[in-house]
Amino acid sequence: xxxxxxxxxxxxxxxxxxxxxxxxxxxxxxxxxxxxxxxxxxxxxxxxxxxxxxxxxxxxxxxxxxxxxxxxxxxxxxxxxxxxxxxxxxxxxxxxxxxxxxxxxxxxxxxxxxxxxxxxxxxxxxxxxxxxxxxxxxxxxxxxxxxxxxxxxxxxxxxxxxxxxxxxxxxxxxxxxxxxxxxxxxxxxxxxxxxxxxxxxxxxxx
Numbered sequence: 355x356x357x358x359x360x361x362x363x364x365x366x367x368x369x370x371x372x373x374x375x376x377x378x379x380x381x382x383x384x385x386x387x388x389x390x391x392x393x394x395x396x397x398x399x400x401x402x403x404x405x406x407x408x409x410x411x412x413x414x415x416x417x418x419x420x421x422x423x424x425x426x427x428x429x430x431x432x433x434x435x436x437x438x439x440x441x442x443x444x445x446x447x448x449x450x451x452x453x454x455x456x457x458x459x460x461x462x463x464x465x466x467x468x469x470x471x472x473x474x475x476x477x478x479x480x481x482x483x484x485x486x487x488x489x490x491x492x493x494x495x496x497x498x499x500x501x502x503x504x505x506x507x508x509x510x511x512x513x514x515x516x517x518x519x520x521x522x523x524x525x526x527x528x529x530x531x532x533x534x535x536x537x538x539x540x541x542x543x544x545x546x547x548x549x550x551x552x553x554x555x556x557x558x559x560x
Contacts (some may be wrong), residue, residue: 359366359371359472370511371504375495380437384491390438391455391484393504399426399526403504405432406481408454415442424528432528453478530534 371379380393394405404422413420419433434442445454452471461470461477469478480503489499510527520532 369504370508371500373512374507375511376505379492379500382491386441386445387455387479388484388487388491390441391479392488393435395502395505396509397434397438398430399506399513400528401506402484403481404487404528406455406484408480410446410449410451410454413454415439415440415446428528430528447484449473455479455484457483 376396380389380396382389384392391405394400395402398405400422401424404424407423408420412422417433418435418439420430420431422432424430438482449471452473453469455478456471456474456476457479458473465477470476485502488502491499493499506527510523513523513526518526524532
């Protein structure tokens with residue numbers, strides 16, 4: 355089975371999206387497959403390549419988690435929240451095998467058997483296509499389009515703003531080095547405003 359590979363990209367300089375913008379994206383009228391993918395990427399903060407490599411048997415829907423293969427080959431659990439949990443059964447539609455995210459058309463003869471759903475004959479959704487669909491969907495925003503990585507970046511930043519501990523952030527991100535978390539722990543302008551409002555003694559007295 356061929357592993358998914360992201361397109362070559364320059365060093366990450368992306369910024370976290372605001373919570374409001376994430377809510378707009380996740381609550382949009384995009385097709386079901388895309389909404390499940392975007393919810394899962396944000397809620398789990400997993401890398402897009404890790405999520406796209408998921409097969410249906412990797413999922414533990416009762417406990418809202420799955421086992422992904424991290425960079426370096428480590429197998430770790432990622433977990434999701436209510437948004438993914440509500441949409442996922444509709445995407446699965448009773449399927450018990452094959453890739454979780456599928457293309458719209460049947461696979462070409464050259465596609466590896468492990469990347470094909472035996473029930474429908476469709477192939478695993480590629481990173482390139484998933485990224486293209488997300489960029490097209492978010493191109494209309496004034497600071498768009500966005501990248502799939504920004505969903506992960508946003509989730510980790512929002513978790514840091516909410517007071518998540520370093521061990522929790524490391525578990526969410528899959529990083530083994532604390533230094534790798536620095537870019538995600540930068541508080542956004544929105545986070546600063548929320549903190550100031552919540553810690554204002556005069557506001558609390560009112």
